[in-house]
Amino acid sequence: MFSYTIRRILMVVPVLIGMTLVVFSIIRAIPGDPAQIILGQRATEEAIAALTAKLGLDQPWYIQYFEYIKGLLTGDLGESIRTNGPINEEIWPYLAATIELSIFAMIIAIIIGVNAGIISAWFQNSWFDYTAMVIALIGVSMPIFWLGLMEQWAFSINLGWLPTTGRENVRDPVSAITNLYLIDTLINGRMDQFVTVIKHLILPGIALATIPMAIIARITRSSMLEVMKSDFVRTARAKGVKMVWVVYKHSLKNAIIPVLTVIGLQTGLLLGGAILTETIFGWPGIGRYIFDAIGYRDYPVIQSGILIVATFFVFINLIVDLLYAVVDPRIKYN
Amino acid sequence: MRKKNIFLSFIFMLVLSLALVGCNGSSDEETSEPGTDNDTDNGSENQEETPASTQTELVFGRGGDSTSLDPITTTEGETFKVTVNIFETLLNYGEQDTTLHPGLATEWTPSEDGLTYTLKLREGVKFHDGTDFNAEAVVFNFERWMNGDSDQFPYYTMFGGFKGDEGHVIKEVKAVDELTVEFTLTRPQAPFLKNLAMSPFGIASPTALETHGDKFRENPVGTGPFKFVEWKPNDRIVIEKNPEYWMEGYPKLETVIFRVIPENSARLNALTTGEIDLMDGVNPSDLGQIEGNADLQTIKRPSMNVGYLGLTATREPFDNKLVRQALNHAIDKEGIIAAFYGGLAEPAKNPMPPSLEGYNDEIEAYPYDLAKAKELLAEAGYPDGFEMELWAMPVPRPYMPDGMKVAEVIQSSFAEIGVKAEIVTYDWGTYLDKASKGEADAFLLGWTGDNGDADNFIYTLLDKDSIGSNNYSYYSNDELHDILIEAQTVTDPEQRNALYKQAQEIVHEDAPWVPLVHSTPLLAAKSSLAGLLPHPTGSDILTKVEFK
Numbered sequence: 067m068f069s070y071t072i073r074r075i076l077m078v079v080p081v082l083i084g085m086t087l088v089v090f091s092i093i094r095a096i097p098g099d100p101a102q103i104i105l106g107q108r109a110t111e112e113a114i115a116a117l118t119a120k121l122g123l124d125q126p127w128y129i130q131y132f133e134y135i136k137g138l139l140t141g142d143l144g145e146s147i148r149t150n151g152p153i154n155e156e157i158w159p160y161l162a163a164t165i166e167l168s169i170f171a172m173i174i175a176i177i178i179g180v181n182a183g184i185i186s187a188w189f190q191n192s193w194f195d196y197t198a199m200v201i202a203l204i205g206v207s208m209p210i211f212w213l214g215l216m217e218q219w220a221f222s223i224n225l226g227w228l229p230t231t232g233r234e235n236v237r238d239p240v241s242a243i244t245n246l247y248l249i250d251t252l253i254n255g256r257m258d259q260f261v262t263v264i265k266h267l268i269l270p271g272i273a274l275a276t277i278p279m280a281i282i283a284r285i286t287r288s289s290m291l292e293v294m295k296s297d298f299v300r301t302a303r304a305k306g307v308k309m310v311w312v313v314y315k316h317s318l319k320n321a322i323i324p325v326l327t328v329i330g331l332q333t334g335l336l337l338g339g340a341i342l343t344e345t346i347f348g349w350p351g352i353g354r355y356i357f358d359a360i361g362y363r364d365y366p367v368i369q370s371g372i373l374i375v376a377t378f379f380v381f382i383n384l385i386v387d388l389l390y391a392v393v394d395p396r397i398k399y400n
Numbered sequence: 401m402r403k404k405n406i407f408l409s410f411i412f413m414l415v416l417s418l419a420l421v422g423c424n425g426s427s428d429e430e431t432s433e434p435g436t437d438n439d440t441d442n443g444s445e446n447q448e449e450t451p452a453s454t455q456t457e458l459v460f461g462r463g464g465d466s467t468s469l470d471p472i473t474t475t476e477g478e479t480f481k482v483t484v485n486i487f488e489t490l491l492n493y494g495e496q497d498t499t500l501h502p503g504l505a506t507e508w509t510p511s512e513d514g515l516t517y518t519l520k521l522r523e524g525v526k527f528h529d530g531t532d533f534n535a536e537a538v539v540f541n542f543e544r545w546m547n548g549d550s551d552q553f554p555y556y557t558m559f560g561g562f563k564g565d566e567g568h569v570i571k572e573v574k575a576v577d578e579l580t581v582e583f584t585l586t587r588p589q590a591p592f593l594k595n596l597a598m599s600p601f602g603i604a605s606p607t608a609l610e611t612h613g614d615k616f617r618e619n620p621v622g623t624g625p626f627k628f629v630e631w632k633p634n635d636r637i638v639i640e641k642n643p644e645y646w647m648e649g650y651p652k653l654e655t656v657i658f659r660v661i662p663e664n665s666a667r668l669n670a671l672t673t674g675e676i677d678l679m680d681g682v683n684p685s686d687l688g689q690i691e692g693n694a695d696l697q698t699i700k701r702p703s704m705n706v707g708y709l710g711l712t713a714t715r716e717p718f719d720n721k722l723v724r725q726a727l728n729h730a731i732d733k734e735g736i737i738a739a740f741y742g743g744l745a746e747p748a749k750n751p752m753p754p755s756l757e758g759y760n761d762e763i764e765a766y767p768y769d770l771a772k773a774k775e776l777l778a779e780a781g782y783p784d785g786f787e788m789e790l791w792a793m794p795v796p797r798p799y800m801p802d803g804m805k806v807a808e809v810i811q812s813s814f815a816e817i818g819v820k821a822e823i824v825t826y827d828w829g830t831y832l833d834k835a836s837k838g839e840a841d842a843f844l845l846g847w848t849g850d851n852g853d854a855d856n857f858i859y860t861l862l863d864k865d866s867i868g869s870n871n872y873s874y875y876s877n878d879e880l881h882d883i884l885i886e887a888q889t890v891t892d893p894e895q896r897n898a899l900y901k902q903a904q905e906i907v908h909e910d911a912p913w914v915p916l917v918h919s920t921p922l923l924a925a926k927s928s929l930a931g932l933l934p935h936p937t938g939s940d941i942l943t944k945v946e947f948k
Contacts, residue, residue, distance in 0.1 A: 096830075099829070099833050100829075102829065102832060102833045102836070111868045111869065112550065113549075113550035113551055113554065113557075116549060116550065116551050117551045120551060148467055149467055149468065149617075149633075150468075150614070150617070151618075156633065159632065159633070159635075160633075160634065214666070215665055215666065215669070218666060218669040219669065222669060222672075222673045223669060223672050223673060226673070229670075229673065229675055230666060230669045230670045230673055230675060231659075231661045231666055231667075231669070231670045231675065232635070232659065232661070232670075232675070233635070236459060236636050236657050236659055236675075237457060237459065237657070239636075239638075242632075345662045345663050345666075346663050346666050347666065348659070348660060348661035348662065348663075348666060348667075348670070350632070350633070350634035350635035350660070354634060354662070355634065358634070361827070361828065361829065362829070363829055
């Protein structure tokens with residue numbers, strides 16, 4: 067197990083190097099000149115040429131790539147073209163905002179998704195099964211943009227339960243320490259703010275959780291159905307083991323592998339795919355940071371942003387792979 | 401089975417939508433006081449602490465974040481919305497126009513030849529860091545700017561370049577005494593004083609500039625009504641009252657928080673629930689919703705923009721004047737305004753808005769007349785029309801809320817005169833890049849004025865000097881060029897205005913554009929907000945804003 071873990075971690079390195087190359091090439095294939103975009107509609111030709119040279123964008127691509135990798139190895143993500151600020155310092159608050167939202171969304175998705183899947187399998191072909199699966203189908207196909215605005219309309223404007231946008235009450239702001247506000251409010255001992263932060267998380271959390279929740283529910287259901295048809299379940303039931311025990315202990319343990327895979331994939335996707343949710347809910351996260359950077363052709367930010375998100379993705383999958391072995395010792399790695 | 405699932409899901413979405421619509425309708429009738437009843441945690445917490453009548457904190461919702469808080473380093477409007485409240489300029493614009501008024505300078509005297517300007521500075525003004533504002537500080541700021549380049553200080557090019565450049569207008573800035581500053585110019589520049597009033601030329605504390613260096617863009621220090629407190633990128637910028645502000649009894653507000661909510665509808669939702677108090681970038685289509693809510697009000701910003709369809713004069717068949725005139729006859733501006741601007745715009749006939757001095761109102765717009773358009777096309781040698789690309793802007797702007805839809809209307813009008821237009825769009829950066837290289841046949845675009853001067857429209861957008869930068873239609877006319885250059889140096893207002901009127905006649909005849917609209921951008925606010933007079937430049941000084 068130990069040597070497997072080490073080997074599996076080492077395998078991440080070439081993946082990451084390959085990724086830098088892919089990201090680097092793709093963003094330079096986007097048409098549009100960064101200098102023109104930064105200087106805007108009001109730019110003169112000389113200004114554009116000067117800025118291009120200053121940004122080093124007139125250099126051959128391999129020199130630019132080499133500089134980029136050199137920076138990465140020394141832990142320097144470069145400077146944002148747009149704000150001139152070092153990305154190392156800039157990126158964490160955005161990343162923290164997205165991590166907090168993604169974890170919250172994933173918890174909702176897993177709790178509801180897994181349980182809906184289990185109960186659907188347990189009472190296969192019942193009204194609950196049909197309803198849950200239809201809702202899951204809607205969830206997968208629901209445009210997040212529309213869903214987000216509907217949520218605001220229903221829960222903020224009409225019911226007045228939850229705030230529409232942002233991470234906190236700006237009239238009584240949280241003093242940021244880690245930038246994970248749930249933790250920051252606890253450090254400051256402000257339970258009232260903790261509740262406010264939770265309230266701000268709910269609507270975007272649901273919007274972001276919808277798709278993974280639906281996918282998790284469907285996978286759990288089909289995986290559980292398969293296991294529940296197997297001999298050992300029949301034996302357990304024949305021996306008079308309680309149904310709840312059969313379902314949640316014996317069957318779930320055997321059905322969980324594909325569910326774990328999906329959870330891993332979806333968590334990674336959430337991190338990068340939060341752009342729409344973050345836009346509608348005014349959430350200052352990494353998705354929008356990268357999205358804005360694309361609009362500005364802010365190459366260093368796009369590169370570093372995508373690389374960081376991708377690194378998370380790779381590591382989440384690594385964790386999932388390692389979890390397989392924990393959950394099911396029969397899985398062997400050679 | 402799959403088909404059945406899809407069908408079922410459609411039914412469900414339909415039911416869900418209907419339920420939500422019904423839910424909204426009924427509660428609208430029930431809640432007569434949504435402002436208090438429907439408050440979220442934000443609103444209600446706030447209300448408990450500060451009753452509505454004494455609210456001293458303004459949350460301003462807007463679509464994008466600032467790129468820098470040092471206004472000279474950017475051309476982006478979102479930056480100035482904040483910095484006009486932190487920095488002050490030597491001269492001010494009028495409350496809702498671009499006439500000149502005292503700012504940090506109380507008097508200004510031009511010499512007869514228009515080459516020297518002597519400015520008397522306001523006494524007793526202090527920067528937020530406690531240092532004195534004086535003539536030396538003004539000199540320090542101008543020296544800093546003129547020794548930079550267009551990449552560092554893009555707007556400084558309004559003064560014709562930088563130190564050492566041939567076109568640079570400012571020869572010297574000198575502190576005559578503690579409170580007198582003298583500008584010596586190399587040649588007269590008519591819009592000189594109007595330029596001084598532009599928000600990028602806000603005077604910064606020399607001490608703070610030296611202390612913070614490159615970080616000044618995150619630590620702005622000026623003399624304005626509000627002091628900088630905090631900037632959380634893409635989230636909020638907080639400024640608070642400057643207690644030492646020279647204007648007695650002002651500002652009224654204690655705190656202003658600029659919040660970023662990118663999506664227009666979501667921002668309006670936040671306004672409805674009381675999370676924000678004021679927003680800009682209202683969709684014209686949401687006008688009805690705001691007017692139907694007693695707790696909200698709309699505020700109109702005076703128009704200083706133009707939205708147009710540029711016709712690239714170097715591309716066939718747009719190199720033919722008759723074709724350009726024909727297309728001018730083929731667009732129903734009134735129809736476009738009614739459909740996409742919520743009526744909040746007036747049809748344009750000139751490349752500059754009527755609020756500017758020098759506007760030529762005698763020009764008669766090309767009437768919407770398809771028969772006439774066809775006739776002109778035939779005369780130009782295109783009786784059966786032609787095929788073209790029509791570029792639609794991918795981003796909403798005040799002068800063009802929905803480029804795609806406007807393009808569709810234009811496309812269908814053109815079809816009636818036999819011109820087959822294919823709508824093309826790129827993302828914004830690519831769009832500007834390609835259009836500035838003259839790659840578009842016809843493109844939708846617009847302009848919001850910088851300093852309220854005619855030069856900033858006609859010369860900037862249509863002179864042959866501006867080809868490659870803002871003259872995207874590649875229109876070049878030597879006669880026009882001579883007039884515009886002359887107008888730049890004439891300081892007598894009447895003579896200047898006459899020149900600009902003549903310039904507009906030439907542009908009208910040559911028709912390098914179809915001028916479409918001058919729009920009225922819209923803001924929405926809590927009905928208790930008072931004292932906000934939106935400025936045509938798009939950045940509002942909040943000194944007099946308060947809650948009743």
